[in-house]
Amino acid sequence: MNLESGTKFGPYEILSSIGAGGMAEVYKALDTRLNRTVAIKVLHEQLWSDPQAKERFEREARTVAALNHSHICTLYDIGEQDGARYLVMEYLEGETLAERLRKDALPVNEALRIASDIADALEKAHQQGVVHGDLKPGNIMLTRFGPKLLDFSLTKPVQTSGVAAPDPMTTVSAESDRRILGTVEYLAPESLEGGDLDQSIDIWSFGCVLYEMLTGKSAFGQRTLSETIVHILKHDPDWELLPASTPLSIHALLRVCLAKDRNSRPNRMLGIARALEQPSVSGPKHNLPQRLNAFVGREQELSDMTSALAKHRLLTLTGPGGVGKTRLALEAAQKLLYDFPDGVWLVEFATVVEPQFVNQVVAAAMAVHEQPARPISETLFEYLENKSTLIILDNCEHLVESVAAIAEEILSRSRGTKIIATSRGSLSLPGERLWRVPSLSMPTHRFEDVPIQELHNYDAIRLFVHRARSVAPEFVLTPSNSSAILEICNRVDGIPLAIELAAARIKVLSPRQICERLSDRFLLLRTQSGTKEPRHQSLQAALDWSHDLLSGQEKQLFRQLGVFAGGWTLEAAEAICTSGGDLPVFEVLSFLTDKCLVQTKPFQDGMRFELTETIREYACEKLKRAGELAAVSNRHLMHFAHVAVQAELKLQGSEQQAVLEELAAEDDNFRAALTWGLQINPEVALEAANALSDYWRIRGRLVEAEGWLERAVKQEVSEQDQIMRARALCALGLIAIAQGKPSPATQFLEEALEKFRERNDEFGVARCLGNLALVALY
Template sequence: MNESRAARPIGNLPVLGSSFVGRQRELAEIRRQVEAARLVTLTGPGGVGKTRLAIQAAGLTRRAFPDGVWLVNLAAVDDPAQLADAIMATLGIPDQSAQPAFEQLARHLSQRCLLLVLDNCEHLLPACAELVDGLLRQASGLRVLATSRQPVELPDEHVHIVDPLPTPKPDSELPAEMLSRYESVTLLVDRATAVQPAFAVHDGNRDAVARLCAQLDGLPLAIELAATRLRSLSVEQVADRLDDRFRLLNRGSPAAMPRQRTLRALMDWSHELCSEQERQLWARLSVFPGDFDLNAAEATCAGSGLPRDVIVDRLDGLVAKSVISARPETPVARYQMLETIRQYGRELLTRGGLTRHVQRKHRDYYLRLASECCARWCGPDQNSLLATMRREHDNLMTALEWSLANDDESAALELVSALRYHWTLNYPAAGRRRLDQVLNQVRDASPLRGDALWVAAWVARIQGDTKASAMWRHECGEIADRFADEHLQAYVQLFAGSMALFTGDPFDAARSLAESLTLLREQQDMPMVLMALFLYGQALTMCGDSPAAQAACTEAIALAEERGEVWARGLATLARGFDLWKNGDPEGNAAELARQSLRFTPDANSASAVLSIELLAWIAGSRGEHDSAARLLGAAATQWQSQGVPIDSAFPLFAQSSNQCRVEALDALGQPRFSEHFDYGKAHPLEVLSGPGGIPAPPADEGAPLLTRREQEVAELIAKGCTNKAIAAELVLSPHTVGGHVERLFNKLGINTRAQVAAWLAQHQDQGPPASRTGS
């Protein structure tokens, strides 16, 4: 008897028809949950692999259940009243009593120790909740593992959200051998070789494989359906046709349940589970290209049968049904759709004739958001404003593209101008492309175009493209004169002074900047007053007028402190230190000012961060500490590399001092020793910045946030100048996962660029015991 039981486990778990790929950590976690809780529910979107995962996990727990592991497929049960009968039939319980089926089932289970796997509960949730609650009360040896689009919602239920498989980024350009680390790619290869034995990932198709898995969101069913197409199509062809994925992925296994045979059938089933208002919201949310928050959903989707005050509940319903995924752990919860679910929603929106209306509301919301961020810039919230614009980048770009596609030129100009701080501090390269795009498409002269022109001149200047910057500034001047627009005239003078300063004419720069300051003060344009004072102070330094330079910088610092502003304050503090160093620094205060500027950098300004490191190097060189200067130059080189703009292009005025410091250190140390120190600083910026001459750590009671072990790893690699792709390769994570870690890291530390990470770590890396950095 015992030999028979050992040879053939009790229960009815099926043997999976194809290999089970990946999810080892999830299997271990589900097994632990089944041991700890009597009801565990696997939730997730359709096609994510809940059933196969439940079967695999249940099989691993067999030894704990002497009376077996039993799978009950509820997909074909339409009548909630037949739920108990279906379970009895699966367990082989003869219905020979006049008692209700539930009582017979409860009596049978009361003396047994078994695991009941209830698969596909979503369409019977009230009945499932009532039955499972009753059985668990009467059968102490019973455990239930359920799969459902949404939780059963019983008090002691443990919910395990099943996510799609990890995917590489479409543009990750990872070597073919590294793609196999992603479970979505492994699944594709496994299923593809079943229909096309010669299929393999190689350098010729690696990009298409990555694109295919990413565009299918790592959804196992979609990947399996795509794999069947590789019998007659190349992986490039399949990836290219995913814009029409519901037509393409329409050939599943005949043995599968009807709603699992095609991608459209899967989505149709999810749609049927939703209420009418949830369906409307699903369709309208499809205009979001990525994640979004509740305010955006309410502003974009309310109206026409969907009042604003019900959206929070309907959104919660879509999250519960796994149509939308939620990240409630962030300060403001974020929501997102898988691309397949989004495309289905777009079809619904198009059929309802509301596409243009909802897209316009989406654009209007993000135009308002950008304008509000710009208006609030000169205050204490700069870091959060930059984080908001970074977080909403995809939505902002979609709003811009819609404006251009629908000939709403004024809105396009207004939006691209309102994002000036986003371009200059978050994404200069992307800003340059977008500004060029808008200015090339919208050519009519107007003050709105003038605003976009001076922003474009600013971004081009940051990139070191003086020719383009001069061209945009010149046209802005023509518009300013044509419309007698004093605001534009002030900006023209400001950027004329900036251009003169950085091309080596400080006297002309000082004249232009003084004129711009007069106009900007009259207009009470405080952000640009602060910028002009910083530039004016540098020009006066180069003119040899140190007292006036110190006065300009001191004024800028006072105005910034008054408003709680840190971006210009960091630059002005740096400029004060530069002026003192340039004039011999008789009292030795320049280094402290550079360190003060560095301490401001975690809040808003990567430019002052790297320039402050440079200034510390120059000061060390002036003192004859050439080994320290070489290490600091190396640390600065890492930051310039992470910003993607060399000092020669971004700040040629300062580049002269940097180059001189380098030459003097080379002469003093010799090439081998200089390279040794420089390379050390480049590879270990944290040690250099936290060492002598760097940034002193703040008092231990400042309450700096503790990083998890994974965040610490990511931060240290960022500080070394690694890209997300390089970090992903080093830590064996997807670039998408790394991107999430970076975003959370920035929010936790209160920083906005990669260049600031080294400065923060240098200040705080020794605070708190390593054991406090737990989690991943």
């Protein structure tokens, strides 16, 4: 619709047309009630009946209304007249940044001032949970009161259908049927690839705008749409175009804002605004190591970590060796570089042996020097007193007391300091937030076929493929190798170190060959890299590092826990394991849990404990080397045979459902116990198999029951245990009946009947006769 001058729109009188965009026309108007000039944005007439376009229009109104900021255009009113929806906004006199840049690049100081104001406005929006989504020079108005941020209509990606033809340079179709809306040359790589969008896309667009203000050239714009997209995904801007007077800190800021990997961009606009206000001759202060390879996945973990650090001053990352605590901490630190103006400092304790050197190592990491006749700790605390810093205390587990002491003192003396610690366990300090680092994400049903397009959604698979490509650039995930790669990631429990070491073997082995060799994973998963610490060069070394820090009692219990398959209860641990000292098993078990070697999960009214399969294999090897495997396995067999016998008595009563759940949780332990027992103690194995036969039958697991019972009855047993053999034969007969096999059923039952009669077991005789009667019905 085209509104003529003098047209009345409610209490507003149209004065003139300002311009039009893809969704709306904008007019200069007079508010006749307040006698002030306003801008009216009217939705295009062809979009009045489009629900998605109207929703975007209304969302813009709600969004801008919630943002009260001096550098965001103010919303005055919203309304509808004769079917036309409109917004009434602050009228701004001046020119857009796009119009200004058509003349020339801005002087460096002016560009930094405008960028600082826009960064402040975006920080306000992000605090309100709003992502602009279309930041570009055309949406920044330069006024005599400073820049104003316009057009929040693309605050999130929307599904579009039947919308009027858009400008081809402002809409890109993703591989799916979703369209990514925004001006292409300012879109982040993840926007083009159809990924989930967050405030990092605004940070990218901000970097594009700042680059353009300084150079007068588009950071990524090319002659055609396809060339522009390729440039965004594959190339960097021409950094040599930046003026010679651009501070080095701004060079560094632009590079991180325009990082292809959004995890490498700054976490918040607040730190960016600070860096723009006080540009320095160097970049942000830090001693973080240069990345040797890309960080893959973990987007949710990074988001959760930074959110936790916003609420807590001490965040301790825990987890077993190889799970990626250090790398995750460093990646979070990279994102937070601009949030801490006084620096982000990494303190590495892996090679520190003596606790008395902890203070010196922390001070040295921050370049704090000793002063004569004064403890280094006092010099350090004085240095940090009014600073805003982030300190990463890495690998604290072998120096817990000393590290905890200095961390507590730092936090009490420097209110602007925050700490990320990595450790196998807690520092046990007030206000500490423990955050257990999980293994990389994998499909829930691990060994089922997963469509190849879905595998790319899992971090474990993504990491394997990425690291494989680093040694074999032609490597790709295909339908023929996907199942092997999934099996590899499953068998190493999604542990990043193990996945990286496995992927490195792609140079000489196929995924299937790697899979076949994982039976000796500790031999296969190693490297001779000269850039990695010894504990990161093999899976064995990573676990040795954790094991060597355990006390004698902890080591003994840890290796004995390797006998369990599929987890255990506290009662089972107390019945089977010994701690070798004064401390009870439950207390030592809690220590191992704190040190992230043992995991817990709720079960019924209590807890179950478990080891990942990789750690369990390591513990089993320790158990063998200690010469304890036979004794512990015998106790394991006796305990679970007793569990089976006690459960059998309850299966026919009111507790049946709870008992079935308890038995199901121990399936792997029963199988392990039976396997051991059939070799070492067939009498006990026979008793356990008999006790479990009703459970297997109720669960419909007839083939498994048949297999165990047949193996059990073939074993040589003493004369006094022949009655147990007869029971097993009777159970086999009943299973054969259920399988519709009358001939084997008759054979089993008649042999059992003979043995029961020889021993005058009237109940056994009656049971066999009853079952033979069932056979006669066939």
